[in-house]
Amino acid sequence: GAGVSQSPRYKVAKRGQDVALRCDPISGHVSLFWYQQALGQGPEFLTYFQNEAQLDKSGLPSDRFFAERPEGSVSTLKIQRTQQEDSAVYLCASSSLGHRVDNEQFFGPGTRLTVL
Amino acid sequence: SQQGEEDPQALSIQEGENATMNCSYKTSINNLQWYRQNSGRGLVHLILIRSNEREKHSGRLRVTLDTSKKSSSLLITASRAADTASYFCATDAGSDYKLSFGAGTTVTVRA
Numbered sequence: 001g002a003g004v005s006q007s008p009r010y011k012v013a014k015r016g017q018d019v020a021l022r023c024d025p026i027s028g029h030v031s032l033f034w035y036q037q038a039l040g041q042g043p044e045f046l047t048y049f050q051n052e053a054q055l056d057k058s059g060l061p062s063d064r065f066f067a068e069r070p071e072g073s074v075s076t077l078k079i080q081r082t083q084q085e086d087s088a089v090y091l092c093a094s095s096s097l098g099h100r101v102d103n104e105q106f107f108g109p110g111t112r113l114t115v116l
Numbered sequence: 117s118q119q120g121e122e123d124p125q126a127l128s129i130q131e132g133e134n135a136t137m138n139c140s141y142k143t144s145i146n147n148l149q150w151y152r153q154n155s156g157r158g159l160v161h162l163i164l165i166r167s168n169e170r171e172k173h174s175g176r177l178r179v180t181l182d183t184s185k186k187s188s189s190l191l192i193t194a195s196r197a198a199d200t201a202s203y204f205c206a207t208d209a210g211s212d213y214k215l216s217f218g219a220g221t222t223v224t225v226r227a
Contacts, residue, residue, distance in 0.1 A: 107159040
């Protein structure tokens, strides 16, 4: 079976452009996470969905960041009016159960966003 | 903010040698996990150790956890070129779902 997929793998945007990053989780996985990974750093939590409900968006850096998962499967992370500090790898992960942190998270390959 | 800190930041070893890296964290945890990230690829889960466990093995990996010192170590024995990657520890930091990662240790295994 397929793992978590993300698209595009690479995105170059001019400062001020809007971007949309897509995540296809493993089929049937209830939980979906977005993380941001700056160069040379570990991933940092952005937001968490359980099915279509966004239960935690405390890690989103600003109101320019918006995530949705309308049908409880595919998720989109949108960044409006991109800034250079948004340049990072955006990782999506899914897991099969709900609130269970020892439930393994499966990560996608990430989208590398470069804002010029 | 990142919960864990790995030490060293980078490690270079010869194939066949063992590699040891450490992780320190700040708050109480329910469990600690180690992940591997190869260049250009996503994170792969390696091993999870619960707070009531002191040591765990998986193949060539050995993980220890000392909750009194808030630290963990990952040992890779008989390293191979394919072990070249960045290794991250991640804790739950008391959350039911959120992982907090350290900055990682970059391991290079020379042939």
